[in-house]
Amino acid sequence: xxxxxxxxxxxxxxxxxxxxxxxxxxxxxxxxxxxxxxxxxxxxxxxxxxxxxxxxxxxxxxxxxxxxxxxxxxxxxxxxxxxxxxxxxxxxxxxxxxxxxxxxxxxxxxxxxxxxxxxxxxxxxxxxxxxxxxxxxxxxxxxxxxxxxxxxxxxxxxxxxxxxxxxxxxxxxxxxxxxxxxxxxxxxxxxxxxxxxxxxxx
Amino acid sequence: xxxxxxxxxxxxxxxxxxxxxxxxxxxxxxxxxxxxxxxxxxxxxxxxxxxxxxxxxxxxxxxxxxxxxxxxxxxxxxxxxxxxxxxxxxxxxxxxxxxxxxxxxxxxxxxxxxxxxxxxxxxxxxxxxxxxxxxxxxxxxxxxxxxxxxxxxxxxxxxxxxxxxxxxxxxxxxxxxxxxxxxxxxxxxxxxxxxxxxxxxxxxxxxxxxxxxxxxxxxxxxxxxxxxxxxxxxxxxxxxxxxxxxxxxxxxxxxxxx
Numbered sequence: 001x002x003x004x005x006x007x008x009x010x011x012x013x014x015x016x017x018x019x020x021x022x023x024x025x026x027x028x029x030x031x032x033x034x035x036x037x038x039x040x041x042x043x044x045x046x047x048x049x050x051x052x053x054x055x056x057x058x059x060x061x062x063x064x065x066x067x068x069x070x071x072x073x074x075x076x077x078x079x080x081x082x083x084x085x086x087x088x089x090x091x092x093x094x095x096x097x098x099x100x101x102x103x104x105x106x107x108x109x110x111x112x113x114x115x116x117x118x119x120x121x122x123x124x125x126x127x128x129x130x131x132x133x134x135x136x137x138x139x140x141x142x143x144x145x146x147x148x149x150x151x152x153x154x155x156x157x158x159x160x161x162x163x164x165x166x167x168x169x170x171x172x173x174x175x176x177x178x179x180x181x182x183x184x185x186x187x188x189x190x191x192x193x194x195x196x197x198x199x200x201x202x
Numbered sequence: 203x204x205x206x207x208x209x210x211x212x213x214x215x216x217x218x219x220x221x222x223x224x225x226x227x228x229x230x231x232x233x234x235x236x237x238x239x240x241x242x243x244x245x246x247x248x249x250x251x252x253x254x255x256x257x258x259x260x261x262x263x264x265x266x267x268x269x270x271x272x273x274x275x276x277x278x279x280x281x282x283x284x285x286x287x288x289x290x291x292x293x294x295x296x297x298x299x300x301x302x303x304x305x306x307x308x309x310x311x312x313x314x315x316x317x318x319x320x321x322x323x324x325x326x327x328x329x330x331x332x333x334x335x336x337x338x339x340x341x342x343x344x345x346x347x348x349x350x351x352x353x354x355x356x357x358x359x360x361x362x363x364x365x366x367x368x369x370x371x372x373x374x375x376x377x378x379x380x381x382x383x384x385x386x387x388x389x390x391x392x393x394x395x396x397x398x399x400x401x402x403x404x405x406x407x408x409x410x411x412x413x414x415x416x417x418x419x420x421x422x423x424x425x426x427x428x429x430x431x432x433x434x435x436x437x438x439x440x441x442x443x444x445x446x447x448x449x450x451x452x453x454x455x456x457x458x459x460x
Contacts, residue, residue: 013323014321014322014323014326015295015296015300015322015326017272017295017296017298018272018298018300021272021273021298022276025274025276050322050323050325050326051322051323051324051325052323116402116403116404116427117402118324118325118373118403118404119204120325120373120374120403120404120427121204121205121206121207121247121404121427121428122204122205122207122247122457123203123204123205124203124205142205142457142460144247144277144278146325146373147325162203163204182278184276185276185277185278185300186276186277187242187276187277187460188276190276191276
């Protein structure tokens with residue numbers, strides 16, 4: 001059993017049931033919360049999210065943006081999933097007026113017109129060495145994506161995926177992690193990453 | 203490389219998985235939660251559970267089954283049948299579905315698509331379309347949309363309706379050929395290709411799967427993004443892993459090993 005407390009941040013962007021279910025299955029102690037205080041009290045933070053980048057505006061309105069950033073600055077492990085990962089970058093063309101956290105350089109953009117959008121389905125990962133989140137993940141593992149905007153490949157990219165162009169599938173820098181796909185829907189490979197996150201020392 | 207998805211479909215009646223031929227003659231094929239888990243272990247990329255005879259008084263049973271099926275299922279899980287309004291969809295998501303499929307209710311009230319998409323995201327909204335070749339003498343074939351489990355003709359053209367659904371906020375189209383359903387004679391590639399060309403969202407081909415070659419055909423000629431089958435998996439005629447190996451040998455990109 002993992003005694004650490006993980007907060008899944010609920011800012012109203014879609015259904016968090018599947019994310020919670022996966023952590024429950026791994027025996028983690030997780031709580032779904034909209035309270036900045038609960039986020040502040042947690043050992044680790046998961047920022048999920050589906051839909052439009054503008055949905056992240058609710059983070060500011062609900063006082064959650066500051067709580068998440070403060071925890072990240074304090075060295076607590078933070079995992080952004082899908083929209084939550086895009087938020088770790090400077091922003092997105094999907095909602096240019098809304099600032100991301102700016103932890104990673106670059107903006108999220110749409111896919112080139114040579115491919116259908118959204119990008120939906122199982123695609124493979126090209127791994128970089130040394131990722132803690134991807135510990136024991138096999139090269140070219142498949143994970144489940146569903147998104148219309150993509151984050152650029154940067155120095156912190158721990159895994160890239162190709163769809164019309166290479167983009168960041170996993171980013172990792174110190175205590176900050178982001179995955180563009182849905183680990184909670186990516187079978188054993190995804191569960192392994194969530195387990196790795198649970199087992200990080202904060 | 204983005205792979206072609208193989209989706210296992212569980213048609214449910216009264217809490218049990220059943221399968222019919224051309225929407226009738228139902229046969230019992232097992233417990234939904236057990237079937238879903240077995241398919242996922244076999245390599246199914248996704249599971250769809252359709253309550254094919256949903257009525258409001260069966261809804262509670264369905265939610266309990268959805269919840270039980272979802273608990274340890276870590277691949278995308280779509281649930282359809284009996285979803286008529288936003289609150290129905292919310293209940294199904296709360297029970298553990300990742301996506302909902304709507305059919306008759308979307309035709310009757312296309313704004314429902316956008317309402318569910320606004321709250322849960324387009325990726326969570328699958329519009330299911332049942333279509334049949336129009337039986338007329340014109341030179342070019344056309345495909346008519348049916349609702350109410352294939353019982354009610356709508357007079358609507360399938361590719362046109364698919365485009366409208368996509369414009370309204372649907373994230374995927376689940377396209378069933380009523381002519382091929384349960385026949386194991388192959389997917390309707392012409393229907394699939396017409397709809398795939400009409401929209402930019404993924405199209406899941408359904409109805410008629412009977413052999414690996416049928417999957418190869420619908421991915422190549424039908425331009426399907428995913429293909430769904432029920433009966434060939436249930437009765438042990440084909441294992442999903444074997445199917446994927448054959449697809450890979452034919453240079454169709456699939457998630458394997460998984």
